[in-house]
Amino acid sequence: MWNIIVKVSRFLLPLLGFALVESCAQDMYGCPYADFEAKGCVSDEDGKGIQGVRVVISADYLNTNYSGAPLTDTLWTDHKGEYITKPGFVTERFAYMDKLKLEFEDVDGAENGGEFQKVEIEVPVIQVEEGSGWYRGAFESGADVTMIKK
DSSP, X not given: OHHHHHXXXXXXXXXXXXXXXXXXXXXXXXXXXXXXXXXXXXXXXXSOBOTTEEEEEEOOOBOTTOOSOOOEEEEEOOTTSEEEOOTTOBOSGGXXXXXXEEEEEEOSTTTTTSOBOOEEEEEEOEEEEEEETTEEEEEEEOOXXXXXBO
């Protein structure tokens, strides 16, 4: 009876993805990922932070190692004029990007200090921590911006 169980196991277990012998090779399962943080401050000409400015991050500038769709995210400035990605914002796409485009737009009109002209800039993506395996490392980007009244 035991021989039948062993023979059936040798046939069925490999079909289910289980190996009967131990291996020194280590397999990795999952997806590549990287940590990313974009942050900065938006202020007026007097240096006062502007609340409620929409900050659109777009990754139109991909290097040749990445063939996926461009990444876009929208952030908003707080009462100090600061913006930052949510804690734990994780994606492997930033491991393949050289620079980002940031668009700063005053969408609330005269509230929060007046009406300001739209600002568009390009900023580099900087690797701040090396990765290994599926983890590609940690990356940062962002800028402090002064907006001019209309």
